[in-house]
Amino acid sequence: MTVAFNRDRLIHIFKRLAIHSILLIGALFSLFPFVWMVLTSLKSYIEASAAESFFPSRWLFSNYVQAWNQVGLFPRYFENTLFMAVTTTLGVLITSSLAGYAFARMRFPGRDTLFIILLSTMMVPFEVTLIPNFILMRDLHWIDRYEALIIPWTASAFSIFLLRQFFKAIPSELYDAAVLDGCTHLQFLWSIVLPLSKPALITSALFTFLGSWNSLMWPLLVTNNPVMRPLQIGITSFITDAGTEVQYLLAAVTISVIPVILIYFFLQRWFIEGVARVGIRG
Amino acid sequence: MENLIRLPKTGSPETIRNMGPLARREFRNGLLFISPWIIGFLVFTLFPMLATLVFSFMNLRLTDNPLDPSKFVGLHNYAALLKDAQVWNIRPDSTPGSLWVTIRYGLIAIPVGILLPMGIALLVNNPALKGQNFFRSMFYMPYIVPFVASIFLWAGVLNPEFGWVNMTLLALGVPRSDLPGWINDINWVYPAYVLLGIWGIGNAMLTMLAGMQAVPTDLYDAAKVDGAGSFARFAYVTFPMISPVVFYNLILSVVALFQYFLVPLALNTGNAAGFPGGATMFYNLYLYRTFFVFQNMSYGSTLAWALFIIILIVTVALFATARYWVYYAGERQ
Numbered sequence: 001m002t003v004a005f006n007r008d009r010l011i012h013i014f015k016r017l018a019i020h021s022i023l024l025i026g027a028l029f030s031l032f033p034f035v036w037m038v039l040t041s042l043k044s045y046i047e048a049s050a051a052e053s054f055f056p057s058r059w060l061f062s063n064y065v066q067a068w069n070q071v072g073l074f075p076r077y078f079e080n081t082l083f084m085a086v087t088t089t090l091g092v093l094i095t096s097s098l099a100g101y102a103f104a105r106m107r108f109p110g111r112d113t114l115f116i117i118l119l120s121t122m123m124v125p126f127e128v129t130l131i132p133n134f135i136l137m138r139d140l141h142w143i144d145r146y147e148a149l150i151i152p153w154t155a156s157a158f159s160i161f162l163l164r165q166f167f168k169a170i171p172s173e174l175y176d177a178a179v180l181d182g183c184t185h186l187q188f189l190w191s192i193v194l195p196l197s198k199p200a201l202i203t204s205a206l207f208t209f210l211g212s213w214n215s216l217m218w219p220l221l222v223t224n225n226p227v228m229r230p231l232q233i234g235i236t237s238f239i240t241d242a243g244t245e246v247q248y249l250l251a252a253v254t255i256s257v258i259p260v261i262l263i264y265f266f267l268q269r270w271f272i273e274g275v276a277r278v279g280i281r282g
Numbered sequence: 283m284e285n286l287i288r289l290p291k292t293g294s295p296e297t298i299r300n301m302g303p304l305a306r307r308e309f310r311n312g313l314l315f316i317s318p319w320i321i322g323f324l325v326f327t328l329f330p331m332l333a334t335l336v337f338s339f340m341n342l343r344l345t346d347n348p349l350d351p352s353k354f355v356g357l358h359n360y361a362a363l364l365k366d367a368q369v370w371n372i373r374p375d376s377t378p379g380s381l382w383v384t385i386r387y388g389l390i391a392i393p394v395g396i397l398l399p400m401g402i403a404l405l406v407n408n409p410a411l412k413g414q415n416f417f418r419s420m421f422y423m424p425y426i427v428p429f430v431a432s433i434f435l436w437a438g439v440l441n442p443e444f445g446w447v448n449m450t451l452l453a454l455g456v457p458r459s460d461l462p463g464w465i466n467d468i469n470w471v472y473p474a475y476v477l478l479g480i481w482g483i484g485n486a487m488l489t490m491l492a493g494m495q496a497v498p499t500d501l502y503d504a505a506k507v508d509g510a511g512s513f514a515r516f517a518y519v520t521f522p523m524i525s526p527v528v529f530y531n532l533i534l535s536v537v538a539l540f541q542y543f544l545v546p547l548a549l550n551t552g553n554a555a556g557f558p559g560g561a562t563m564f565y566n567l568y569l570y571r572t573f574f575v576f577q578n579m580s581y582g583s584t585l586a587w588a589l590f591i592i593i594l595i596v597t598v599a600l601f602a603t604a605r606y607w608v609y610y611a612g613e614r615q
Binding site: 103132277 | 309315319320321323348410412417423428431432434436438444446484485491492495537540551566573579582586597
């Protein structure tokens with residue numbers, strides 16, 4: 001009896017050890033490129049371009065000051081991206097809350113046809129609309145203007161879908177009670193639905209913010225003037241034919257990643273719940 | 283989705299005419315609420331899609347006036363597409379066609395991109411694990427890293443001469459001459475790309491984990507009573523219960539596969555396109571180059587519509603398989 005008990009215990013301990021070590025290796029794999037990036041961004045040029053030691057022999061925090069100032073427009077790139085990402089996110093939150101609410105709670109003819117159209121637009125590849133959209137921007141004289149960077153992205157099918165799924169789960173008794181109290185749709189949405197949908201709003205906001213912060217192709221097409229370019233394009237200006245200063249490049253890359261990581265860690269509690277609930281309903 | 287079925291056929295002029303004042307107001311409000319999306323859809327999706335379709339029947343350079351009726355060439359571009367070796371070629375020992383490159387890569391990348399997050403989610407979901415939140419965050423984090431940043435990171439880490447992956451292999455005793463050339467080496471370029479993709483599996487992992495956590499525990503208890511081992515519990519309980527999430531991730535990865543091009547585009551700056559040996563000339567990269575390198579707006583539009591149709595066919599085919607392996611709880615009562 002005791003032998004069997006001990007064997008079970010041993011198997012259990014071994015299993016726990018195996019799970020923890022596999023996942024730790026995986027977590028290291030996730031983390032390693034970040035560590036490498038930060039360490040290399042703190043090295044001198046000579047150390048950064050060879051791989052003799054993992055850690056810098058002198059920690060050059062001044063690389064970050066250099067990276068910020070070296071390409072004269074770097075602070076401007078940062079501002080452009082921040083403005084673009086924040087404005088797009090606010091726009092998406094407003095349009096998606098309204099549309100998500102209409103699809104979830106209001107009853108009107110054509111609603112379900114429109115919803116199917118909305119779902120199918122998520123299948124349309126970017127490339128099918130790319131050139132005409134570019135021509136449209138050109139003809140509206142929006143090239144090198146914030147309008148081109150923001151307005152085409154302020155209605156998002158994905159966010160509408162996500163919010164609609166959440167709004168549908170809110171009990172309709174709440175709405176019936178609110179109507180008896182003389183509540184309009186807009187009042188009900190603002191004072192009941194939105195406060196109850198924090199995870200969905202945060203998830204939608206974070207995805208939009210990330211998408212905008214990380215966007216590359218579209219800004220590349222609709223901006224020519226360096227003053228209007230966002231961070232992701234700005235980073236590439238550290239790569240020159242004369243030779244890339246890896247340490248400044250990686251310092252710039254680190255600067256571009258830090259805000260995203262910070263936001264993620266502050267919001268992850270709601271965000272993970274939001275992603276999880278959308279994923280379950282698929 | 284239940285409303286999609288229950289509501290009568292709606293939207294016909296008669297239904298709208300026969301509405302009472304309340305319903306009419308609801309209709310007006312509803313349209314008002316979704317109008318930002320409708321305008322966005324018409325202006326930035328539907329109209330451009332149709333314009334691209336029209337361009338595909340013309341012969342336009344990127345700089346031409348798209349309204350010139352003398353540029354119509356009928357189905358010429360589609361005939362050219364059907365004969366285009368740069369799309370279709372599958373003969374070995376010659377430059378592979380871009381569609382074949384895409385499918386070949388997908389045959390490696392998609393199974394890895396589904397099974398690996400599933401495996402990690404299973405481990406993270408194991409009750410014996412301490413620090414579940416820590417691991418969940420760690421695996422998710424790379425997913426949010428900007429694309430440009432991840433390219434620079436991996437180009438550095440996988441650099442054949444001084445990247446840390448090869449330095450580690452060297453330290454483990456792999457002779458210098460046998461070190462993989464990663465993105466420069468025709469035999470290692472797909473593993474390198476897959477590695478880069480694995481780094482971003484956090485979203486798939488998180489959704490599958492959430493699916494596993496939603497499985498009612500009494501199902502497992504019942505299976506245990508019936509004498510099911512851990513494999514049987516996975517095959518007959520866990521997998522069927524998370525199959526909708528797996529299906530959702532499968533659709534997402536197939537759509538992403540056919541649109542894959544930024545990674546090879548960014549990693550090969552300075553090299554010949556499709557380096558090494560055309561192995562990375564993905565369909566969408568070919569499409570991108572047709573537009574912006576060869577400035578052929580019409581053939582690019584043809585490729586774009588073909589891409590859309592390919593994605594539609596594959597998605598419909600996947601949906602057709604769904605009823606054999608995707609289990610929606612509550613559907614078969």
